[in-house]
Amino acid sequence: MCPHALIPYKIVNPKTRLSCILSQEEREVFARVMLEDVIHAVKDANCSPVIVGTDLFDSEDIQVTVRDADLNQTLNSILPQSVGEIFIIMADLPLADAQSIRRVIGTSSDIAIVPGRGGGTNVIFIKEPQRFHVDYYGPSFLKHVKIAEDAGLSCEVIDSFRLHTDIDEKEDLVELLVHGRGKSRAYLEELGFVVTVEKGRVGVERKEKTV
């Protein structure tokens, strides 16, 4: 079994909620190394990554380029044409590893969903892509559960914090510095980010690098 993993990816000006601590150029590099961590995990689980975006970029992996930047329209145009099992995994999940992905694709249900923080959807595995469509944005987890139900598809929710942890805001960087093992953690450290503890609360701080 070797399902394709669709990975939506935005090259230009990604992760704007990190603007307070990362420049646009740094955010673009950071998004790219997070993508590489996700690709690494996907391959490690013996799956084939397919990067879905509006612009081509330098990579040896398969890329699908689409005109439309709307995530739902893009994916919903791909799903009906897909042959065999497929999963969609977000590019901002640098804690993803082969073990957590295997739990998803090993489901005995028709669909497996990993919720993201804040009611979102981080991973969806679909055995018959023709029978499902996606509806991201907002509390998409509940929407996807309902879409599966309406289509008569059984659905398993996979309980994984590694796939639940999307990196959007400054406080999320704590998770990456504590639990990350890949390139994106190394990149944060290279930029001078460290875990801090203030009044018992854990956070991150960017230290000035001495040249």
Next chain:
Amino acid sequence: MCPHALIPYKIVNPKTRLSCILSQEEREVFARVMLEDVIHAVKDANCSPVIVGTDLFDSEDIQVTVRDADLNQTLNSILPQSVGEIFIIMADLPLADAQSIRRVIGTSSDIAIVPGRGGGTNVIFIKEPQRFHVDYYGPSFLKHVKIAEDAGLSCEVIDSFRLHTDIDEKEDLVELLVHGRGKSRAYLEELGFVVTVEKGRVGVERKEKTV
């Protein structure tokens, strides 16, 4: 196998980071119903809850009362006297369920740890409690991994978002309203809390209750 589950619990003025949206009385009720959800999950996994606190309260479950409110001192005085396997689970994990707890206590390692958000530790399962001590507060996850390592104990990290999600702040309530199934979710709904979506971001709001 029926390990005891130690559940540290603070009756008076708990969850102060929720003061912005809950009165002290409401926070006390909320902490109590979260505890009840955790106890339910623990029993559902065939384990025996033991509530650890400084004050006795009305409950049919076993309670250990201690003079000292310091979590580390309290637990480190209990661990050496414990016979057989034990686990420590926080009382603010209302998404806990039997399945996630079974993954913890089913480890083949000497120790299993579930990290909490922000570098904390939400659950520790210890096969030989005499060989371990706890060090909560701050980035305790990394401290506990090191304590295990120093004691020559093998350690498995359990990848569960249900046990990873501790409820401390307003934004955490989204998780409970989306994924909760027990009394604490019902209590939030009773108070008028609903999931909201504003500019694509999911949050919670407390609606005025019409009498």
